[in-house]
Amino acid sequence: MKRIIAPLDYSRRWSLRWVIVATTVFLYAPILILIAFSFSESRRLVKIEGFTLKWYEKAMNNDQLALAFANSLTIALINTIVATALGALAAVLLWRFRFPGKPVYEGATALPIIVPEICMGVALYVFFARVGWPSDWIWPFNLSAIAAAHIAFSFPFVAMIVRARLANFNRELEESAKDLGASEWQVLHDVVIPFMKPGLIAGALLAFTLSLDDFVITFFTSGPNTVTFPIKIYSMVRFSVTPEVNAASTMLIVITLVLTALALWMQNRDKPGAEA
Amino acid sequence: MIKRKPRPISRRSLLAGTGAVAAGLTFAPKLGWTAEEAKVNFYNWDTYIGETTLDDFEDATGISVTMDLFADNDELFSKLKEGNPGYDLIVPTNDYAERMILAGMLEPLDHSLIPNKKNINPAFQDANFDPGRKYTMPYMWGTMGIGYRKSKVDGIPDSWKWLMDSDRYKGRVALLSDSQGVFSAAAKYLGKSVNFTDEADVKAIEDLLTKNKPNIKVFADDNGQDLLLSGTVDLTMEWNGDINQVIEEDDDLAYVVPKEGSLIWQDTLAIPTGAPHPINAHKLIDYILDADAGAKIADFIQYATANEAARQLLSDAYRENPAIFPPQEVLGRCESAVYRGEGVQRMINDAWTRVLAA
Amino acid sequence: MESWRRSPKTFLALGLPPTAWLLLFFLIPIGIVWAFSFGEKVGIVDIDITGTFANYDRAFEAVYLQIMVKSLIMAGLTTLVCIAVGFPVAFLITFAPARWKPWLLLLIILPFWTNLLIRTYAMIAVLRTNNGFLNMGLEAIWDAADAVTGLFGLAALGAFQPWDILYSDAAVLIGMVYVFLPFAVLPLYSTLERLDTNFLEASLDLGAGHLKTFFSIVVPLAGPGIASAVIITFIPALGSFLQPDLLGGTDSQLIANVIERQFLSANDWPFGGALSFLLMYITFIAIAARAFLTRPNERRGSLPA
Numbered sequence: 001m002k003r004i005i006a007p008l009d010y011s012r013r014w015s016l017r018w019v020i021v022a023t024t025v026f027l028y029a030p031i032l033i034l035i036a037f038s039f040s041e042s043r044r045l046v047k048i049e050g051f052t053l054k055w056y057e058k059a060m061n062n063d064q065l066a067l068a069f070a071n072s073l074t075i076a077l078i079n080t081i082v083a084t085a086l087g088a089l090a091a092v093l094l095w096r097f098r099f100p101g102k103p104v105y106e107g108a109t110a111l112p113i114i115v116p117e118i119c120m121g122v123a124l125y126v127f128f129a130r131v132g133w134p135s136d137w138i139w140p141f142n143l144s145a146i147a148a149a150h151i152a153f154s155f156p157f158v159a160m161i162v163r164a165r166l167a168n169f170n171r172e173l174e175e176s177a178k179d180l181g182a183s184e185w186q187v188l189h190d191v192v193i194p195f196m197k198p199g200l201i202a203g204a205l206l207a208f209t210l211s212l213d214d215f216v217i218t219f220f221t222s223g224p225n226t227v228t229f230p231i232k233i234y235s236m237v238r239f240s241v242t243p244e245v246n247a248a249s250t251m252l253i254v255i256t257l258v259l260t261a262l263a264l265w266m267q268n269r270d271k272p273g274a275e276a
Numbered sequence: 277m278i279k280r281k282p283r284p285i286s287r288r289s290l291l292a293g294t295g296a297v298a299a300g301l302t303f304a305p306k307l308g309w310t311a312e313e314a315k316v317n318f319y320n321w322d323t324y325i326g327e328t329t330l331d332d333f334e335d336a337t338g339i340s341v342t343m344d345l346f347a348d349n350d351e352l353f354s355k356l357k358e359g360n361p362g363y364d365l366i367v368p369t370n371d372y373a374e375r376m377i378l379a380g381m382l383e384p385l386d387h388s389l390i391p392n393k394k395n396i397n398p399a400f401q402d403a404n405f406d407p408g409r410k411y412t413m414p415y416m417w418g419t420m421g422i423g424y425r426k427s428k429v430d431g432i433p434d435s436w437k438w439l440m441d442s443d444r445y446k447g448r449v450a451l452l453s454d455s456q457g458v459f460s461a462a463a464k465y466l467g468k469s470v471n472f473t474d475e476a477d478v479k480a481i482e483d484l485l486t487k488n489k490p491n492i493k494v495f496a497d498d499n500g501q502d503l504l505l506s507g508t509v510d511l512t513m514e515w516n517g518d519i520n521q522v523i524e525e526d527d528d529l530a531y532v533v534p535k536e537g538s539l540i541w542q543d544t545l546a547i548p549t550g551a552p553h554p555i556n557a558h559k560l561i562d563y564i565l566d567a568d569a570g571a572k573i574a575d576f577i578q579y580a581t582a583n584e585a586a587r588q589l590l591s592d593a594y595r596e597n598p599a600i601f602p603p604q605e606v607l608g609r610c611e612s613a614v615y616r617g618e619g620v621q622r623m624i625n626d627a628w629t630r631v632l633a634a
Numbered sequence: 635m636e637s638w639r640r641s642p643k644t645f646l647a648l649g650l651p652p653t654a655w656l657l658l659f660f661l662i663p664i665g666i667v668w669a670f671s672f673g674e675k676v677g678i679v680d681i682d683i684t685g686t687f688a689n690y691d692r693a694f695e696a697v698y699l700q701i702m703v704k705s706l707i708m709a710g711l712t713t714l715v716c717i718a719v720g721f722p723v724a725f726l727i728t729f730a731p732a733r734w735k736p737w738l739l740l741l742i743i744l745p746f747w748t749n750l751l752i753r754t755y756a757m758i759a760v761l762r763t764n765n766g767f768l769n770m771g772l773e774a775i776w777d778a779a780d781a782v783t784g785l786f787g788l789a790a791l792g793a794f795q796p797w798d799i800l801y802s803d804a805a806v807l808i809g810m811v812y813v814f815l816p817f818a819v820l821p822l823y824s825t826l827e828r829l830d831t832n833f834l835e836a837s838l839d840l841g842a843g844h845l846k847t848f849f850s851i852v853v854p855l856a857g858p859g860i861a862s863a864v865i866i867t868f869i870p871a872l873g874s875f876l877q878p879d880l881l882g883g884t885d886s887q888l889i890a891n892v893i894e895r896q897f898l899s900a901n902d903w904p905f906g907g908a909l910s911f912l913l914m915y916i917t918f919i920a921i922a923a924r925a926f927l928t929r930p931n932e933r934r935g936s937l938p939a
Contacts, residue, residue, distance in 0.1 A: 042525065043525070044502060044505050044506075044522065044525060045502065046502065046505050046506040064343070122354075125354075125355075125358060126358055129358035129359050129361070130358070135361050135362050136362055136552075219351065219355075220354075220355075222344075223361040223362050224317040224319070224342060224344055224361065224362040224363055225317065225342045225344065226344075227344055227345060231345065232322075232345065234347050235321065235322035235345035235346065235347045236322050236323070237347075238321070238322060238347040238348065238498060241499070241502065
């Protein structure tokens with residue numbers, strides 16, 4: 001068995017596969033349980049009894065839940081795009097240039113990662129209140145304060161990931177591209193960005209995740225009519241954790257799974273040689 | 277030294293201050309009372325209104341309600357502290373309502389716009405935290421007590437002793453992680469008022485809680501009812517409404533207000549300063565205090581309503597439920613919390629941090 | 635690395651957008667709280683910025699230091715476990731066939747698109763002593779083992795004793811690892827991906843074993859990724875308050891719980907600000923130390939030592 005495995009074919013090694021199996025079990029056991037509870041007759045998350053779809057019916061008829069979900073998804077998408085762009089810019093800047101005060105600048109971009117969430121939430125809340133940031137714009141512009149806050153705390157995460165990626169970049173590639181007459185922009189577009197891609201993907205995933213699940217900072221930056229999914233869940237749970245919450249989450253899991261699978265499938269279809 | 281006081285941009289100080297011109301400009305609709313747009317922003321606890329109440333209100337008045345949610349009084353208070361981001365109607369609990377009144381965060385009510393005030397139970401027509409009901413109308417009320425599993429305890433555990441000062445149920449007891457609630461209950465157990473202000477009282481309570489900590493399984497984050505239902509604990513300190521919900525599912529559970537007395541709470545309807553639609557907010561308050569509408573709300577959320585006319589319309593099962601409406605002699609032993617100043621608040625919080633760290 | 639003077643336009647084009655955003659939506663707001671930390675409360679809502687250090691003095695009281703140390707230990711353990719588990723996972727994704735990669739990444743990240751609070755409640759359902767799924771599983775195994783020993787005429791194992799893990803520091807740790815695992819996997823993956831496999835092959839060809847190759851080639855090459863994984867995991871872990879709240883026992887509070895209480899129930903923003911900034915100073919020093927230690931490495935470019 002071992003003979004047929006090429007030296008670098010680590011994904012075929014059972015020892016490593018076991019690690020991912022164990023990790024998957026650890027990550028998914030609570031998810032499966034929460035899904036199981038969404039079909040339970042009892043309105044408490046104590047015992048799974050019987051089978052019912054009533055919680056799904058309830059969650060589907062809950063307009064506020066739908067609005068909260070739409071708000072969260074909108075914010076997360078805006079955040080992912082802007083934060084990934086800003087994070088990539090900051091990473092390239094720090095990787096490429098020497099400039100006075102660089103260590104301080106580096107520290108400042110890491111600050112949003114360091115600061116306790118609640119402290120940042122309060123800070124932004126006071127800031128928006130004092131500059132009189134309007135909260136009565138129409139949808140989706142009423143989400144602007146929340147989106148701005150999410151971008152502020154997630155782009156440093158992207159910057160840090162992309163920068164770690166760039167640290168392994170072989171500078172000679174850039175130099176030779178320049179020697180061959182490539183412009184600054186061409187070098188960036190054809191050499192640096194393709195190299196950054198895994199970092200960008202990882203960063204974008206993290207930015208999306210951070211935004212979708214943020215409660216504290218969202219709470220402090222939200223105004224009337226800007227309930228997001230986590231805020232709705234927190235207040236629902238305060239009263240009682242009913243399987244309706246689980247049903248809503250299950251639908252969310254299915255929707256995101258389908259959307260992502262579709263996106264991946266389309267991307268793979270575009271480039272049949274991807275298996276190389 | 278930078279003084280924070282003159283805050284030219286904060287909306288609340290604009291309105292509260294004498295800058296009437298500026299205020300008029302910022303909130304032009306306020307000048308023309310009738311020109312209010314047909315909207316009202318309601319900031320409420322989740323599932324704390326009837327299923328159709330807001331739609332019914334819109335049908336009756338043409339005013340559309342958007343409801344946002346907060347999870348506890350601290351959140352509500354913090355959210356309005358720097359100025360009102362645009363809410364018209366809020367639901368603070370009595371001591372927080374008092375604190376907000378003192379901080380100028382609530383708008384006085386115009387009683388002439390609330391004719392249904394007459395429906396309120398006489399006991400709630402006035403309030404110690406809001407004399408003359410100038411700022412608040414009562415909504416729902418309840419008590420704090422002990423939820424327990426009948427088959428696992430001896431008799432009725434009608435004393436805070438079992439939660440605060442005994443190893444009899446060691447490892448099967450939960451307290452709330454709400455410092456105010458725990459300190460109020462402990463004060464009652466020690467024969468003090470829930471409204472203690474003395475440092476020595478705080479110290480005595482801290483010592484009691486620290487000494488009894490090994491007997492406690494967990495400080496529940498407002499999910500004591502779930503702990504009880506799952507059998508994780510057999511006794512828990514909780515709010516009556518939460519225990520009532522689980523009693524419906526498991527008749528081995530029960531609720532008791534300890535003989536030493538306890539805390540009684542009252543949620544209120546109030547209009548925060550700077551509300552963009554105060555007239556509509558008055559209309560919504562009046563609608564909630566209506567007999568039929570109030571009955572629908574109480575029937576759905578199963579808390580004790582202060583709306584007597586609504587209560588009369590409801591079934592005996594609701595009206596006679598001692599877990600919703602405790603007997604008068606039980607209520608006689610309960611006290612409601614008053615706002616005791618930021619200093620006491622801080623003493624309690626610091627003591628609580630030490631108890632948790634001990 | 636070049637000096638910014640060589641191409642100031644590119645420098646500005648790269649630097650301006652993130653810097654402006656950071657300044658407007660982070661540094662200025664956080665500056666207000668920083669100012670609060672030198673102030674004192676006046677009345678119910680107002681804060682007088684008097685330049686006092688009283689809040690910082692208070693933050694150095696024994697009780698807060700004790701909680702701070704405990705938080706550092708918990709965050710450190712979380713990071714350790716996350717890196718130890720995350721590294722093989724990232725490694726496997728890196729060497730998986732290209733068309734599997736996105737799916738494997740999705741596999742890791744998908745649970746995190748479910749609300750944290752709901753997942754934590756599900757975690758309670760897994761860990762709790764009565765009706766907990768972990769204990770149900772253990773009990774089934776125990777009973778099976780009991781039946782087997784009975785079969786061979788050996789003494790019975792006795793009644794099953796459920797594992798009382800919920801509401802303890804161990805449960806908090808499990809909860810924190812659960813939350814922060816992707817924070818470790820993603821940066822590790824992004825550095826390991828397109829790792830120059832020539833180094834690995836050369837090492838293996840020269841007779842080094844897989845383990846030796848791993849520690850002397852892969853780990854140094856992944857250095858920056860490990861460092862950023864440590865930072866991205868450790869620091870947010872230091873700020874977790876939900877897990878101690880919901881999974882912890884009677885003494886599981888961490889510094890973020892204390893900070894949260896100051897901003898909410900205690901309504902003491904100056905002290906909350908002081909505690910937050912103290913936490914920030916500590917992590918800042920840690921990051922500066924890392925920058926100082928890894929600097930010589932960076933100069934050598936992409937080749938490992």
